[in-house]
Amino acid sequence: MGFLDVDVRERMIRTATREIEAGMTINLGIGLPTKLVNYLDPRISVCLHSENGITGVGPGVEPDLADRNLIDAGGAYVSTLPGAAFFDSAVSFAIIRGGRLDLTVLGAFEVAMNGDLANWMVPGIFAVGVGGGMELAQKARRVVIMMTHLDRHGNSKIVPACTLPITAAACVDRIYTDMAIIDVVDQVLILREVAKGISVEEVIDATAAPLQIPDNPVPKF
Amino acid sequence: MKDKTASIESAISRIKDGDTVMVGGFGVPGTPFGLIDELARQGQKNLTLIKNDANEESMGVDRLLQNGQVNKLVVSHAGLNANVSKMMSKNQIEVEFCPQGILAERIRCAGAGLYGFLTDIGIDTILAKDKSRIEVNGRSLLLEEPLKADFALLHAQHADSLGNLSYTATAQNFSPLMAMAADQVIVEVEHLLDLGDLKPETIHTPSPFVDLMVSLPTLTSDYGVLRRGR
Structure with missing residues (x-):
């Protein structure tokens, strides 16, 4: 991922919290998606799942107060909420493959206009394994991507077809970037909102795949 | 009653060059650092290791990698250990990446005496290219x-003298699955209890799966909270 202005990044994360509704079971990918938790309305009760065997993940814990046996799948020390459960890795992925996740929010290297997701491998450069990414992308009921619009070389990460090895085919429902919110509907990308200070034309120019633009004025976030 | 307790030296000395060894743990929790360090000390070679992840540099299974004891690594990811990428690029090690839940289920499948299972996970990806389709x-x-092993090396919070095991918090992860899938299961135990002191309903791995237990007198700093300066 490229580097983002702190304010823009915070606005993107804050905006993406609208995906989360009370009562959902959710898995947040490592990196930016994990930070969504910090912006949630504490009155909204959700069940956070972590691949290493937790439902009911609570806030992160500083090392001085951490339980050495209680981490999330990204290796961060966490707490548990009342109602939490621990289980083994087979049960953890039965939750995912069995369709019990209402939502996953993941990072991405590329998203294609048909909803293909590439977020685990850059041949010759980055190949550290997929972890639970394929199961999450393929089996969560809703797959939301949170990423920078452009890579660090200034290239669009939203592409006509993925050039990198994919994680799962036609899985992405919505993309949040620092520039726009875009839905993937029947292999078509639809522009829903643009970031404050960014024009629709700038989003179109920064997007390598065709975008459908609604007739009405596009709201700002 | 058969005594399953053993010294760490004699337990690990059962492992031979060329063996396949499953290692419990997801990050630090559940990683049997004591057993791994003894395997590093004894120096068995040409091992195939099966583990969720490759720990972090200079910790746990990375010591076996750095020692040149491992030919092949089967993991879901090695994202926290840059040494694995380095060794891969120098062709010093073969690495098989397996989606995490599929890794877990392949191990469970072997342990349950089954011969395979069907899934659509990864079907549109490069990981599918050498797999049979049905x-x-x-x-x-x-x-x-199925994925089986000659040995499983595990860490349990509590065990009784019969070999019933209970894990704690996220230290459970792959351990109950690996306990079923290896010919010989060696467990390091933090608290070895008398028979009857472990309540039956709190047992994650029942005793028939466990062959040898090693009592851990003290925990090294590897077991403590990691401070990565994040």
Whole structure:
């Protein structure tokens, strides 16, 4: 991922919290998606799942107060909420493959206009394994991507077809970037909102795949 | 009653060059650092290691990698250990990446005496390219084969003298699955209890799966909270 202005990044994360509704079971990918938790309305009760065997993940814990046996799948020390459960890795992925996740929010290297997701491998450069990414992308009921619009070389990460090895085919429902919110509907990308200070034309120019633009004025976030 | 307790030296000395060894743990929790360090000390070679992840540099299974004891690593990811990427690029090690839940299920499958299972996970990806496809009810699926081992090295919070095990918090992860899938299961135990002191309903791994137990007198700093300066 490229580097983002702190304010823009915070606005993107804050905006993406609208995906989360009370009562959902959710898995947040490592990196930016994990930070969504910090912006949630504490009155909204959700069940956070972590691949290493937790439902009911609570806030992160500083090392001085951490339980050495209680981490999330990204290796961060966490707490548990009342109602939490621990289980083994087979049960953890039965939750995912069995369709019990209402939502996953993941990072991405590329998203294609048909909803293909590439977020685990850059041949010759980055190949550290997929972890639970394929199961999450393929089996969560809703797959939301949170990423920078452009890579660090200034290239669009939203592409006509993925050039990198994919994680799962036609899985992405919505993309949040620092520039726009875009839905993937029947292999078509639809522009829903643009970031404050960014024009629709700038989003179109920064997007390598065709975008459908609604007739009405596009709201700002 | 058979005594399953053993010294760490004699337990690990059962492992031979060329063996396949499953290692419990997801990050630090559940990683049997004591057993791994003894395996590093004894120096068995040409091992195949099966583990969720490759720990972090200079910790746990990375010591076996750095020692040149491992030919092949089967993991879901090695994202926290840059040494694995370095060794891969120098062709010093073969690495098989397996989706995490499929890794877990392949191990469970072997332990349950089954011969494989069908899934659509990864079916559109490069990980599917060498896998057999089987059509069921008009649907093409990947055949995933069971994953077994000569040894499983595990860490348990509590055990009784019969070998019943209980894990704590996220230290459970792959351990109950690996306990079923290896010919010989060696467990390091933080608290070895008398028979009857472990309540039956709190047992995660029942005693028939466990061959040898090693009592951990003290925990090294590897077991403590990691401070990565994040």
